Structures are given as structure tokens and as C-alpha cells.
Amino acid sequence: MSEHIIRAITVNQIGYPAKGSKTALFTGGEHQFRVLDAKTRTAVYSGVTSAAAWDKTSGASVHTGDFSAVTDAGSYLIEAEDGTVSAEFIIEERPYEELQQGLLKAFYFYRCGVELGGEYAGPWGHAACHLAEGSVIGQPGLKLDSSGGWHDAGDYGKYSGPGAKAVADLLLAYEWYPAAFTDSFTLPETDGKTPDVLLECKVELDWLFKMQEAGGGVYHKLTTASFPGLDVMPENDTDELFFSPVSAAATGDFAGVMAMAARIYKPWDEDFAARCLAAAEVAWQWLVQHPEEPGFTNPPGISTGEYGDEEDHDERFWAAAELYRTTGQEMYHEAVQALARLPFPKFALGWADMGGYGTLAYLLTGKDQTDEEIYRTLEEGLLAEADRLAAVSRQDGYRISLREEDYIWGSNMLVMNNALLLLAAERFSGEASYAECALDHLHYLLGRNVLDTSYVTGYGDHPVRHPHHRPSVGDGVEEPVPGLVSGGPDRGLHDEYVREHLQGKPAAQCFADHDLSYSTNEVTIYWNSPAVFVAARFNSGWQG
Template sequence: MSAVKPRILTVNQIGYPASGPKSFRYAEAGGAFEVIHASTGEVAFAGETAPARQDEAAGTPVSLGDFSGLSEPGTYRIRINGEASSPFVIANNPYADLHTGLLKAFYFFRCGCELKEEFAGPWAHQACHLAEGIVYGEPDRRRDSAGGWHDAGDYGKYTGPGAKAVADLLLAYELYPQAFRRTVPLPESDGRTPDVLHECRYELEWLLKMQDERTGGAFHKLTTKQFPALDVMPEDDLAELYFLPVSAAATGCFAAVMAMAARIYRLFDGAFADLCLDAAKRAWRWLLDHPEVPGFKNPADIGTGEYGDAQDLDERYWAAAELFRTTGDEAFHEAFRRLALQQFPKFELGWADMGAYGSLAYLLDGPENTDPTLYARLKEELLTEADKLLAICSGDGYGISLTPADYIWGSNMVVMNRAMLLLMAFRFGGKTEYEHAALDHVHYLLGRNALDYSYVTGYGDRPVMHPHHRPSVGDRVAEPVPGLVIGGPNRGLNDDCMMEHLQGEAPARCFIDDELSYAGNEVTIYWNSPAVFVVSHFVL
């Protein structure tokens, strides 16, 4: 458990783009400040903070110090009232290494293969979870289950969350290809196919195994019956694996991400693209044949993550959008238009509410290829939602779009998902305030927050050191696996560790850097994936 007292003077501990807005936060009344060269103490910029405002989420007054006028590349600190901040850089491309690290994290999540020292460094480990899985309720039916990414701090693999993570990465590549020119490297790196597509393919090939060959539906998840102990390395987790029953939510996500993959991989591997599209169409037929399906619930003897989702309209909507965008088939367009009339969130990006992926797929298809009335309506709804987020940002001491109630389990996913949405609004609406607000969310993730933590392992002056992540606990390496986005403050205090140590804390301070805090300090692929998307926008 971390006992380090947070500084009240907080910055983005990685740094700031030279040409963009720059500011720090000071958790009490401010005043005159200086930006000094970290190596010499020489003053590079001087200014005055804005008056302090009470921040409800943090429970403290917060002053903002703006130093946008400083654009000279270098390494700096802020100095105010005798205190000095973490060092940070000002640079033309400050997030390139961070971006590679966030993407490399998916390699560390790989299941079913040896992570060799050449690529994994001290976090290498043997191949894991190679046994065939049992189809739950059919004990004599076993299927290949190897591959894919471990979902989180545990070793389960889940269709819907996996599809969200792949979708974020494929969208990032599609919209910001310049961010992926660097080699990670990965075992598959070949100088031809971008590494992000190699990494996504590793998950996609496993997702293909989650399609029931008998029906075309997608199994909801593949897990052991219970979680292993926290210090168990993946290769030592030898309990039997189970394919849990097909669900509509999983099948909709599967159809959508496979249609998306078919489009993006077409330029690199036509045979793989065909395989993905055929799988997407089979899954879509299952959805048509099963218009009303109960939401997934764990069987009584299963204690792993449920990812229950009673609403499947959003997943069907996403699937129709991606299949239409990939094929141009009017039957998918008509299905999308019908689903668009239904009431469900159409601009949420979470694993349970996937509607925004459908809306964005439709908008990205362009007004010339879509129903102009529906296109205009969805664009207006996107910009309206983004304006609501801007309004929240303007009232928040740290400039992000979380209300006090939004500090929930996985609040950093909410932060990055909303930054994604702001960047999409910037793409379609062009208002620079959307882009600047998204960058403020990056600043928050990397240390400019109420606790002075970089919420990405291995990056920043004061990163999280004790994530709830079994390989990081069990590998006997002092440093955790790098590049992992952790869940963040959670006002619900949903684990015993948080309940013991965080009673009475303000929402933005409900976090403890302790491996036992699974409700605040766990990691997952779908917290990393929106971070990759958002940071991609700011990588040259």
C-alpha cells in the first residue's frame, strides 16, 4: 500500500505539447508562480494563478495556473509558495513513448503464448491456459480456447469487453494512422502491417473461437469457475476452463467487431478479412433468429466476472452499422434505421452500452452514403452530448467531465471514454474546445488530479505501483507491468481495502494504491483501449 502523501501542486507528469494549452492545479489558494528549468532552477516563465474555486469532487479549493505562453521545449517544474511540482517536459511530441507503452500493454495481457524476455523483459512468463475449454452444460463437448487477451487483473476472457477493446484500437488506427508508425516491437512485427493490427489480430483470432460453430452465436465468456488467488501466475492457473452460454450481447459485439475487422484488414490480408466477414454475417443471422433473448447471468456455480447486460439493442445497432459500413448492403442499413428508432443510449462507449460505436460507424460512413436525415440527427446528438460534457468540464477543478457521482468503479474508463467522445465531436463539429477538453482528460490521467498519481503504471514521476493484477503481484518483480491504466477513484468503496482506508474521503480521493483494492486499482484491456485512442490524437 502506498503511504506517500500527495502533493497539492499537480501537473501532467509526462508533459505538454509545445503548441497547446498548458496549466497546472494547486489544491488551495494560489498566487504568483514560476515555471523553472528542472536542471538549473532558472525561471522560464512567471504568472499568477486564477482565484481558487471549491471543487466538489475533490473536496478542496483548486487554483489553476496557466503557462500556455511557454512553448520552448525542455524539462521543467512549477514552483509556487515554496513547493515544486513533479518534473515534466514541453515537447513537440511528448506522448509518443506513452502511446507505445499503452499499446504494448496488450502484449502483456496475451494468453496462450510464452511472453519471451526479448519482448517482455523482466515480465516474461511461460505460455498459459492451453487446455481445451468445456462448453458449460455439455461436459463432453470441448473446444480450442487458447489465445486472446486476459481481460483484467484476472485471467478470464470475455467476448463483449474484448470487442470493445479491439474496436477502440481499430478506430484509433483508422483515424490516427500516423500515431502507429513506430514499431512496438512485437514478435509479429514485419515492417509492413502496423503493430496495432498484429496485436488486434491476436485477440480477433481468439474471438473467432468464441463463435459457436453449431449456431453462429457467440459464447459470452471463457473462464474458470472461480478466480485464482491473487499471486498465481497465469501458467500456474490450471483449473478447468468453461465456455459460458451464448448471449445476444456477446453475439452483437462479435458481429460488429468482425465486420469492422473485415474492412480494416482488407488491405493487409484478404483471406483473413473474408473469414471475419463470414463470421460477422453468421452472427447476424443468429441475432435475426433470436429477436428476444434474456440477458446473461452467471450460473450458480460460476464466480468470475459476469458482465451481465440485459439490454442488447445497442449491440444489435452497432452490428448493423458496421455490417452496413463494410458491405454497403441495404438490408443492414434498413436494420440500422429501425434500431435507431428504439430508445437506448446512442452515445455511450462502455462495455455494457455500446451504442456510440454504432452511431460513430454510421457517421464515419459519411453523409453521401447514409440517410441524410438520420445522419444529421446523429451528428446533432453527438455534438449536444459533447456540449454537455464541456459544461461539466467548466465546473470541475481539474477540467474533466466527471461529476461527483461519476467516480464509480472504473472511473478512469469513463474519463477516457468521454475524452474519446469529445475528440469525435471535434472531428465532426470542429470546435477546438472539444479537443482542448480531451487533452485535459489526458492531463488528469497522468497526474493532474486530486491525488497527484499517474494512473498509468511505469509512466510519470509518481505512477501507481501496486495494481490489482495477478502477474504484477505474482512475478516477484518490484515494478508492475508497465503501461496499464488502472481503474481510479471509486466513491462506492466496493472492496474491503477501500472500505477500511477511505471512509469519508471526497469522491475524487477515493483511491488507494494497494493490490487488494480490486474496485479501484485493477486494470483491464478496455480501460487501456480508450486511452490508446485518445493519446493517438495527440501523437505526431
Template sequence: MATRGITVNQIGYPPDARKTFICTGEGGTFEIVREADGRIVYRGETELPVYDEASGITVSRGDFTACTEEGGYFVRLHGETSASFAIANNPYAELHTGLLKSFYYFRCGMELEEPYAGPWKHAACHTAEGIVYGEPDRKHGSSGGWHDAGDYGKYTGPGAKAAADLLLAYEFAPQAFQRPVPLPETDGLAPDVLHECRYELEWLLKMQDERTGGAFHKLTTKQFPALDVMPEDDRAELYFMPVSAAATGCFAGVMALAARVYRPFDEAFASRCLAAAERAWEWLEGHPASPENPGFKNPADIATGEYGDPVDLDERYWAAGELFRTTGEAVYHEAFRKLAAETFPKYELGWADMGGYGTIAYLFGEKAKADGTLHASLEAGLLGVAERLARRCAEDGYLTSLRPEDYIWGSNMVLLNRAMLLLIAAKVSGEARYQALALEHVHYLLGRNVLDYSYVTGFGHRAVRHPHHRPSVGDGVEEPVPGLVSGGPNRGLNDDCMQEHLQGKAPAACFIDDELSYAGNEVTIYWNSPAVFVVSHFVK
């Protein structure tokens, strides 16, 4: 399918939102055409063209915010047409369910049955005990949780980020989770997002070393299986990799968060999560941060994802912030204040820089118990970051906060994490413009980008179809597993497929929809999770 020169959000727009399409070149008089009868419902002129550095082209924008009648439409300009899109009162409801349902497809250790999985069903996988690395006689149950990405590894830090995003999505936008997905656990009592998160949390609890309270860094085989291997056919031995401070901090943070969220639904589970978080904190206290600590490194015979992180102050900060918010105990407040005085990113939401989660925990905790000066400082810092992102949006041809240097491995995570931060800033400040800017990021994700791609499998007129995702490659089903967020353009061209096909491309155009492109077209739970958070805010 050819790339169109007129790009839109291929799902659609809410009637009361700003509505913009973007086209290559000079623009001119455009028409909004109703699909049902071919009637022109709106004519307008594009804005003055601007040069978009990230895509390396001149673009023009057309604003059709005045169109508010629900229905299906397309843009016509100079005889060319855009993808079709809807104007609808709740255009992202199905997308939201699909993004959340993807976590069910990532599940490990259980059969995915046809009533829930459809043609993407498969047998139970990775049900054997795992071996504690370096201790061949020490084995533990290891099944459950979510596969991390296009591979079948399971990683404590990235898993904690993904679960945290979903739990925060529910905390901030509970109205978006009223409809069942459905899942095998759907019971009409707890929302399905909490059933799905619990599947991961139960596995994360297995990652706590019962001897020390620290969290194992990851659980993987020694090598990745071939790209077409289904999960139930990956039978190599599984290994719990050594405890790390970064993993333990993430574990403590997400467990303290879970204790708070699950308390109204399951007191016993909430207490179990809190006890695990407190024990992990004890491990952190007994293993203080040190500049000499290199962080986790893969042993010489391990070739799976390392997720190395030499700085663990941000994970400790998150843990202290969540434990203080959940318990109100002074010991965690004091630890948080001390960590806040250290230098590390406090507004990032990536798996390596988790400080933003600690800041969110503190800003949305009980204000009467907070340190007023610190609270004000963190709030001002957050809004300062949001303002910088807003300025970037104003400078960008496609109205996002991504600059050329931001098109890295997983650029769509950068996109969505920033949209998350803008939404948090909207909550803190009450300024609706930040929420509107977050929606511009959603428009990019769903097709209003230079490549005319919806980066979510199964959603949009020109959605990614060939993700680097073993089940999608090996299952014999033509369509990929739906609802998966692709990593997106990567100017680093970090795989052979990108090197072969994308030399000389502008940063925003460094993407190929090919299953071999693991550095551009892989999928992960922690790219889907911020997408769920962001889209939740636009679901009624």
C-alpha cells in the same frame, strides 16, 4: 511518496497546447523553473480559486501556456514544487507505445519471451481445450486472446470493445502507429496495432459457436485463482459460457469493423471476419430482442466476472451499423434504421452500452448511402453530448467532465470514453476546442488530479505501483507490468480495502494504490483501449 499540493501532467505538454497546473488552496505568484539550471523562465499569477465539488477542496489554476521552449521543468509556488514535466514536441510517444504494449502483456496462450517482455516474461498459459458449459463431452481450442483484467478470464463483449477502440484508433490517427512496438509479429508491412488486435480477433473467432453462429459470452474457470497465481499456474478447467445476444452483437460489430480495416493488409483474413460477422447477424435475426430476455447470468457454480447486460439493442445497433458501413447492403441499413428508432443510449462507449460504436460507424460511413435525416439527427445528438461534456469541464476544478457521481468503479474508463467522444465530436464538427478538452482529460490521467497520481503504471513521477493484477503481484518483479491504466477513484468503496482506508473521502479522493483494491486499482483491457485511442490523437 507524499501527495503534492501542486499537480501537473507528470509526462508533459506539447509546446502549442494549453498548459495548466492545479494547486490546492488560494494560489498566488508561481514560477516555472527549468530543471537543467534552476532558471526561472516564467512568472505568473494563479486564477481566482474555485471550489471543486468532486475533490471537496478549493483549488487554484496557473496557466503557463506562454512557455513553449522544449525542456524539463517544474512549478514552484509558496516554496512548494510540483513533479517535473517536459515541454516537448511529441511528449506522449513513449506513453502511447507503452499503453499499446500492455496488450502484449495481457496475451494468453503464448510464452512472453524476454526480448519482448523483459523481466515480466512468463511461460505459456491456458493452452488446454475449453469445455462448453453443460456439455461436458464438447470441447474446443480456447487459447489466445487477451486476459480481461487483473484476472485471467476472457470475455467476448469487453474484448470486442477493446479491439474496436484500437482499430478505431488506427482508423482515426494512423500517424500514431508508424513506430514498431515491437512485437513478435512486427514485419514492417502492417502496423503493430493490427498485429496486436489480430491476436485478440483470432481468439474471438473461437468464441463463435460453430453450431449456431452465436457467440459464447465468456471463457473462464469456475473460480478466480488466488491473487499471486501466475497465469501458467492457473490450470483449472476452462468453460465456454452460454451464447448471449449481447456477446453476439459485439462479436458481429467488431468482426465487421475488422473486415474493413484488415482488407488492405490481408484479404483472406478480412473475408473470414466478415463471414463470421454475417453468420452472427443471422443468429441475432433468429433471436430477436425481447423485454423478457434477462441477458446473461452466471450459472450457480460460476463466480468469475458476469458482465451481465439485460439490454442488447445497443449491441445489435452496433452490429448493424458496422455491417452496413463495411458492406453497404440495404438489409443492414434497414435494420440499423429500425434499431435507431428504439430507446437506448446511442453515444456511450462502455462494455454494457455499446451504442456509441454504432453511431460512429454510421456517421463515418459513406454519406451518400445514409439516410440524411437519421445522419443529421445522430450528428446533432453526438454534438449535443459533446456540448454537455464541455460545460462539465468548465465547471470542474480539474477541467474534466467527471462529476461527483461519475467516480464509480472504473471511473478512468468513464474519463477516457468521454475523451474519446470529444475527439469524435472534433472530427464531426471540425471544432478544435473539443480536442483541447480531450487533452485536459489526459492531463488528469497523468497526474493533474487531487491525488497527484499518474494512473498509468510505469509512466510519471508518482505512478501507480501496486495494481490489482495477478502477474504484477505474482511475478517477483518489484515494478508492476508497465503501461496499465488503473480503474481510478470509486466513491462506492466496493472492496474491503477501500472500506477500511477511504471512509469519508470525497469522490475524487476515493482511491488507494493497493493490490487488494480490486474496485479501485484493478486494470483491464477496456480501460487501456480508450487510453490508446485518446493519446493517439496527440502523437506525431
């Protein structure tokens, strides 16, 4: 593996919107700097960085070079007075269009049960996989069709809750920023009419239907008993598949995303939308009939990712809010009102805490159709959380909302989920400053960080190249599957590789671009999905 030289000047390695603020971050002492045309190397702007400040989280003395005055479209780089240079980057009205296409195309590469062909997959194709029926744990002799959907992560498991979260982010992105999805990135199903994002989400939704048992409950996950080797391609992972038991969390997530899909797909496919709504309603009835369900734990003999969740009020809240928004039926509104008064997180957007999706659904229903007190409480709470994130970002050397303790396994999910919440605050308040803060989070993901690393495979000039992702390890292709979001720094050092190599590092430096580092460099669908959302916002035009 080639050595990664960390530059003292870090930028978004893709680029910056022509309008709005533009900053590079420097380490070390204060600098005079110049913005150079990347082709001619002539200076188009010069400035002086701000005073340096020690940033404990990154372990660096950081200062800012503002070049917001540069607005002409083109390719640029930044040079310090000592000759140090940054990555090249572009300035355009919509610099993230190709990035968004790649982040979305990643879901095609996650597909299970179908051949990924050369026309669409390039060198990263593989044969159809996981076509065998799966055994239902606890029901001897029962086998069910398990094919389709998306692999969850660097392994080949498929999980109902995380899958629902990923689809929700993509559907929200389309609902809020449809102009960002007018261009096709070409899928086998592309018909020239239906937006490709909806075609791709349908792949996962069609699989989720298979996870619902006859009584309405939803199987928590579908996996082999244990993970295959790191170099095993999906078509060679032929161990027996198992449906793990139904859980309330999975059922609530299913009901929420299906009710959401029923609304969004109706203009495109009324029959599919009706099927989604019917499935959501049956799932809701299961939840009503099972008010006190224990949290999910792996059954004996299953050692794949558990995605355990002891608290299911958040999933029920999301389900009720989406069903109310889609149907207008009072019984769902009554459920929302009862659940909203319970003490669970209502602004989180992770696979374990889905209450934020319920809050968004309820606020999007509108003041006229909602309880005045609950609406106000949720709106004020969402804006207060966004203000907290913005305040943390202002104090952070790299302008993101993670505190030292937030550099957890999958910290980049927090980076993008927080950016999504900030953009929700922009939507409900009209304040552009929230979008500016969200954009800083995208800058971080794409290289403006202490490690000078783009955490998206194939994007930027210092991207992650060795993700913990079985197809990228086993396919014999030098470059990894493109468009995958890496998990990012994890101060807990949760795998052997980083425990050996990263002891004593500051939180934001606890990352290894190595395929053995599953705790810092794995990839998942639900780290990609909020990144698609954020990119779509800034591909819809900058109004800041």
C-alpha cells in the same frame, strides 16, 4: 509500501504539447509561480494563479496556473512562491509517443496461451498459460480449444464483449490517426510492414473466432469457475476452463468488431479480412434468428465476472452499422434505421452500452449513403453529449467531465471514454475546443488530479505501483507490469480495503494504490484501449 506525498501543485507528469494551452492546478491559497528549466533551475516564465474555488468532488480548493506561453521544447517544473514544486514534465511537439507505445504494449502483456519471452517482455515474462481445452456449459462432453487472446483484467478470464470493445477502440485509433502508429514497439510478429497495432489486435480477433459456435452465436465468456489467488501466475492457473453460454450481447459485439476488422485489415491481409466479414455475417444471421434473447447471467457454479447485459439493442445497432459501412448492403441499412428509432443509449462507449460505436460507424459512412434524418439526429445528439461533457468539465476543479456520482468502479474508463467521444465531436464538427477538453482528461489520468497520481503504471514520477493484477503481484518483480491503466476513484467503496481506509473521503479521493483494492486499482484491456486512442490523437500533431 512507500508513502505517497501529495504535492500542492499537480501537472501532467509526462508533459504537454508545445502548442495549445498548458495549465497546472494548485490547491490552497492563490500563488505566484514560476516555470523553471528542470536542468538549470532558471525561470523561463512567471505568473499568478487564478482565484481559488472550492471543488466538492475533489474536496479541495483549486486554482489554475496558466503557462501556455512556454512553447520551447525541454524539461520543466513549476515552483510556487513558498518553494513548493511540481513534478518534472516535458514540453514537446508530441510528448505522448512513449506513453502511447507503453499503453499499447500492455496488450502484449495481457496475452494468454503463449510464452512471454525476455526479449519482448523484459522482467515481466511468464510461461505459456491456459492451454487446456474448455468445457462448454450445457453441452456435456464437448470441449473446445480456448487458447489465445488477451486476459481481460487483473484476473485471467476472457470475455467476448469487453474484448470487442478494446479492439474497436484500437482499430478506431488506427483508422483515425494512422500517423501515430508508424513506429514499431516490436512484437514477436513484427514484420516491418503491418502496423503493430493491427498485429496486436489480431491476437484477440483470432481468439474471438474460437468463441463463435457453429450456428453463429458467440459464447459470452471463457473463465474458470472462480478466480485464482491474487499471487497466482497465469501458467499456474490450471483449474478447468468453461465456455459460458451464447448471448445476444456478445454476438452483436462480435459482429460489430469483425465487420470493422474486415474493412481495416483488407489492405494488409485480404484472406483474414474476408474471414472476419464471413464471421460477422453469420453472427448477424444468428441475431436475426434470435430477436428476443434474455440477458446473460452467470451459469450455476460460475462466480467470475458476469458482465451481465439486459439490453442488446445497442450491440445489434453497432453490428448493423458496421456491416452496412463495410458492405453497403441495404438489408443492414434497413436494420440500422429500425434500431436507431429504439430508446437505448446511442452515445455511450462502455462494454455494457455499445451504441456509441454504432453511431460512429453510421456517421463515418457519410451523409450520401445514410438516411438524412437519422444522420442528423445522431450527429446532433453526439455533439450535444460532447457539449454536456465540456460544460461539466468547465465547472470541475480538475477540468474533467465526471460529476460526483460518476466516480464509479472503473471511473477512469469514463474519463477516457468521454475523451474519446469529445474527439469524435472534434472530428465531426471541426471545433478544436473539444480536443482541448479531451486533452484535459489525459492530463487528469497522468497526474493532474487531487491525488497527484499517474493512473498508468510505469509512467510519471508518482505512478500507480500496486495494481490489483495477478502477474504484477505474483511475478516477484518490484515494479508492476508497465502501461496498465488503473480503474481510479470509486466513491462506492466496493471492496473491503477501501471500506476500511477511505470512509468519508470526497469522491475523487476514493482511491487506494493497493493490490487488495480491486474496486479502485484493478486494470483491464478496455480501460487501456480508449487511453491509446486519446494518446494517438495527440501524437498525430496538435492543430488546436
